[in-house]
Ligand SMILES: Cc1cc2nc3c(=O)[nH]c(=O)nc-3n(C[C@H](O)[C@H](O)[C@H](O)COP(=O)(O)OP(=O)(O)OC[C@H]3O[C@@H](n4cnc5c(N)ncnc54)[C@H](O)[C@@H]3O)c2cc1C
């Protein structure tokens with residue numbers, strides 16, 4: 001029976017809550033569902049528009065129900081699973097057995113397919129590189145309908161274009177990668193109060209050879225002498241004799257029950273948030289053993305925390321400034337960032353190791369800075385200005401976070417783009433695989 | 448939902464045997480359960496097709512042989528189609544009511560006998576809230592589920608004293624492959640949530656469970672609505 005009033009057209013949104021018309025078909029049978037589909041998406045934890053449809057009628061497959069473990073070898077740590085398996089599940093199942101993912105982003109609510117497609121990096125980038133470096137093989141559905149197994153030796157160009165390729169080469173159905181053995185399921189962390197941006201860069205550099213995991217949280221609202229002050233966190237897996245005998249507690253997550261009013265996260269609340277974080281660390285340096293949850297995933301404790309940004313949505317600006325550009329470039333970037341006063345309790349700084357093999361993989365040797373920004377009428381101008389500076393330094397932005405970079409700017413920061421487009425030309429000449437992001441940045445057709 | 452229940456059982460250390468239609472899919476699901484198994488148990492499987500009753504006994508034989516006897520049988524398999532699709536396709540209607548009612552009852556009879564032969568056990572079968580009252584949008588699908596619920600209730604009455612525990616599971620709307628094309632109503636459930644509730648109900652030897660729980664209330668109201676109202680509303 002047709003209903004009298006047409007329901008509102010469905011929309012799909014990612015973590016930044018900027019919706020596009022369209023819908024996803026969630027399926028546990030990816031081999032069947034991806035035939036003829038335009039895009040796959042996992043848990044929608046990318047901030048930007050890479051997991052959103054190019055056109056409302058596009059067939060977008062939600063992979064999160066395809067979550068079977070297909071094989072695990074406890075002798076080598078090699079795990080093969082369907083692409084929709086979440087990192088939360090991988091941790092839950094394998095951490096008690098003494099294994100952990102070689103690379104983890106700052107949230108565990110991501111899928112293996114999403115980790116490959118963004119070629120995610122973590123606190124250990126300076127040691128382990130990106131996730132793609134640890135992937136041995138993948139089963140993919142290509143645009144022509146064929147199923148292929150790709151690896152660094154079988155169809156390597158397809159493999160390295162898919163790693164960091166934002167879903168544009170084909171649908172990842174299965175991922176095989178190597179888990180790392182851990183001495184205990186606990187983290188030994190040292191946190192250190194840092195007074196300013198220059199000191200921060202030195203501290204990151206000093207910590208890198210000593211610690212396999214490092215990251216800094218900086219206050220990006222304060223300028224002048226306080227510019228870039230914050231906390232550096234360095235860690236490693238605790239040895240059995242340093243760690244409690246039991247498993248870490250299973251976290252019970254809180255949820256943000258409703259959308260905050262748009263004004264809640266104004267400059268003042270964000271300021272308070274920042275200072276509180278900074279001064280919580282009263283001693284200059286603190287060492288402790290803690291559960292991996294608060295260490296790797298501090299924000300996962302509040303599910304759907306993105307709702308604090310209210311209905312206007314938000315974005316994250318993440319760029320990397322090459323080491324060659326030097327500390328003054330990072331300082332100048334921070335000056336510009338604080339000048340905009342973009343309200344953000346979240347500003348993360350990390351030194352990246354060498355560039356990986358993923359053709360469009362984000363990190364390169366240098367300093368990565370990530371900052372959340374509420375969407376406002378000013379946002380396009382802010383992103384353009386920050387991009388202009390990043391291009392000057394020879395740096396680039398992270399596609400998985402991006403919703404505002406212009407195609408011209410992207411070309412300027414991405415000399416590797418022709419190689420990526422050549423791979424697309426070979427594996428998907430008709431550009432059947434596409435996203436709102438590929439339309440915006442790469443000029444794909446939206447009809 | 449079957450997959451979520453099997454994962455939950457395997458993870459807590461139960462030994463599981465899978466029945467289903469596609470050999471390749473069964474093999475992958477078995478690998479998944481083996482990797483999740485708290486005791487690293489390999490998981491067996493056998494092909495069993497609700498459209499082909501001759502597959503039932505051999506499949507259950509294989510399960511019994513592998514596990515050394517059954518103490519719980521869970522039935523989640525079924526077909527679904529919208530009322531519109533069923534009205535336009537009589538053959539589909541025949542298949543659906545045969546699988547969801549006739550052959551499911553036949554399968555349960557096989558399972559019940561095996562459980563009773565060992566002195567009892569649990570039989571947990573997925574029916575649906577659609578079987579609780581004749582309703583326009585699920586006239587045909589719901590009738591099969593109504594028959595199934597009726598059968599399961601009678602089993603409970605008849606064999607409870609002999610140690611057979613029968614659980615009728617009545618899902619409301621759950622986001623699964625079955626409902627993938629449909630617009631989820633408020634309170635739509637997730638398979639993991641259903642699995643948790645169902646495994647708890649099996650352990651507690653409950654006779655009926657609605658999931659998500661709110662549907663118990665919804666159906667209570669629906670069952671009491673007078674006929675003239677049911678004729679008017681679209682629900
Ligand atoms: C709180 C928070 C912290 C984060 N921290 C980090 C961090 O430290 N480091 C980092 O690198 N990233 C970080 N991220 C970003 C996140 O790790 C990536 O965006 C990741 O790709 C999200 O995975 P997903 O499964 O949600 O994928 P989605 O967001 O659903 O999709 C992301 C991209 O992957 C593609 N894709 C997904 N699955 C498939 C598939 N099966 N086949 C083909 N393409 C597919 C999509 O098309 C899309 O282009 C963070 C995000 C959040 C919300």
Ligand SMILES: NC(=O)c1ccc[n+]([C@@H]2O[C@H](COP(=O)([O-])OP(=O)(O)OC[C@H]3O[C@@H](n4cnc5c(N)ncnc54)[C@H](OP(=O)(O)O)[C@@H]3O)[C@@H](O)[C@H]2O)c1
Nearest residue numbers: 448496497498523524525573575618619620621623624625
């Ligand atoms: N989802 C809901 O909202 C909802 C609501 C009320 C009741 N239910 C009931 O809950 C149960 C589980 O449903 P679900 O939502 O989990 O759906 P589902 O994902 O479609 O699961 C049904 C399973 O049955 C299998 N199957 C189909 N035909 C079969 C046959 N001839 N022989 C053997 N297996 C067969 C399917 O296999 P293939 O995948 O290989 O086809 C599928 O794995 C069903 O009984 C359903 O009627 C569901």
